[in-house]
Amino acid sequence: MVVCAPLALAADPPAAPAKVDTGDTAWVLVSSALVMLMTPGLALFYGGMVRTKNALSTIMQSFFIVGLISVQWVLWGYTLAFGPDIGGMIGGLDFLGLSGVGVEPNSPTSTIPHLAFMVFQGMFAVITPALITGAFAERMRFPAFLAFVLIWATFIYDPVAHMVWGGGWMAELGVLDFAGGTVVHILSGVSGLVVALVLGKRKGYGNEAMLPHHLPMTVLGAALLWFGWFGFNAGSALGANGLAATAFVTTNTAAAAATVSWVFAEWLHHGKPTVLGAASGCVAGLVAITPAAGFVAPLPSVIIGLAAGVICYLAVSVVKAKLGYDDSLDAFGVHGVGGTWGAIATGLFASKAVNEAGNDGLFFGNPDLVVTQLIGVAASWAIAIVGTYVILKIVGAFMPLRATEEQEIQGLDITEHGERGYAYQDFAAGLPVSPAAPFAVSQSGAAAKVSLNS
Incomplete structure (x- = not known):
């Protein structure tokens, strides 16, 4: 009998280079355009809620951010967020000025050009500081606003985006944030509250009516946000695939559920259902589902949305009234509170059956994920509070942050920009x-x- 020696195992063949998929690329580029549209939509949403004399200044803040942060993202923002990890806190400067960012995929598992990924993420960087403007509407000077936004994006948004999405310490810990519950909404909402507190209340706040001047504009803005949010959440699958379909469905479902629950909560509390409540409710649902969109099934998204409508309504109509702070357009009540609930809800309802790259939550046998999510929430709150306060103090040392009393009386449209929204x-x-x-x-x-x- 002849005994043959075992054959030596051949070395594993080298991994095939990543290949661009045209369908995935098309979906991500379309999603980037949808997310870009959200910021002008936000301009209309916020612009309709302020008084006539401040409509243009409010719209200008969101619209100008599209230009300012798009340039910042190309020059240094992207590399700080998605460059090679440095200590789990920030990205390196390898991609400074988009050096090395081209048409090839940025990783062996990616199916889209690196540039497509960059511009998609850039639209998130654009809308996040724009969300903050709702908290200080009608009272912040434009030069101080510019300085604050540019510094905030560089030292708050970019590092936290790296910590959660760019391979930083929160990513290593296992914090789940599919499309921006911590990175976008908690950061913007909590930072907005800090700005509102530092600036103080608007002149006449609590003593005179400060009603929205154009609710149809606000509803149009809310509709554009709802529409664009499909790119925001479903686009975060980074491909035209089943995960994108799941995120699309959960996004719409949660928004719809929160629209219903906010309106009914308001109806019961104040006696009338309002169109402003419906618009606010849909945004609250969109905010809450954002971190969970690609980790939960459609049925839990109903629960997340219903709860978001009630929770955010109470934050806006009860908590704000009792505490007396002037969050002009409820950036904190909707984004800060809604984003916090959404991050925690992800820890409750996430399932690996939906997304193998995620984790199981409390209701699928893993209570540890709730703890992980709470750590992510606490860290995001702390960074937003401390970082925003420090930035405001630095900017305030060089220029006045707030408009004068006379400027507020005349309105920022004419005093800051020399224009009127309505002739x-x-x-x-x-x-x-x-x-x-x-x-x-x-x-x-x-x-x-x-x-x-x-």
Whole structure:
């Protein structure tokens, strides 16, 4: 009998180079465009909720951020967020000015060009500081706003994006954030609260009505946000695949559920269902599902959305009223509170059956994930509070943060930008009438002269 020696095992063949998939690339590029549209949508959402004299200044803040942060992201923001890890805290400078970021995939498992991934993530970097502006609407000077946003994006957003998504310590710990519960919404909402507290209340807050001047504009903005959010969440699958479909469905379901629950909570509490409540509710649901969108099944997304509508409504209508802070457009009540609930809910409802790259949550036998999520929430809150306060103090040492009392009375549209959102006319003479003029109607023969109030 002849005994043959065992054959030596051949070395593993080298891994095939990553290949760009056209379908995945198309979906991510479309998703990038959808997320970009969200920031102008946010401009309309916020712009309709302020008074007439501050409509343009509020819209300008969100719209200008699209330009400012898009440039910052290309020059240094992307490398700080997604460059090679340094101590679990921040990315290295390898991609400074997009050096080495080209049309090839950025990892062996990626199916999209590195540039596509970069621009998709860049749209998240754009909208996050724009969300903060709702907290300090109608009272922050434009130069201070510019300095604050640029520094905040560099020293708060970019490092936390790296910690969670770029291979930093929260990623290593196992914090789950599919599309930005901690990175986007907790950071922006909590930072917004800090800015509101540092600046103080608007002149007349609590003593005079500060009603939205154009609710149809706000609803249009909310609709654009809902539409764009499909790119925000489903695009975070980074491919045209089943995970994207799951995130798409959970996103719509949670938004719908929160719209319903906010309206009914308001109806029971105040006696009337409002369109502003419906618009706010849909955004609250979108915020809450964002960290969980690719980790939970559709049924849990109903629960997450229903709870988000009630929780955020109470934060806006009860907690804010009792504590007395002036979060102008409820950035904290919706994004800070909603993002916190969504991050915790991810720890409750996440399932590896939905996404193998995730983890099982409490209701699937793993209570440890709740603890992990709470650590991520606490870290995000702490970074937002301390970092935002320090940045405000630094900026405030070089320039005034807040508009003067006279500027607030006249409105920031005219005092900061020299423009008015609405050019009313003297219908008889065809002459422009100042929107600041009081409402009056005078009759002279057959001609009526009308001035409209702001």
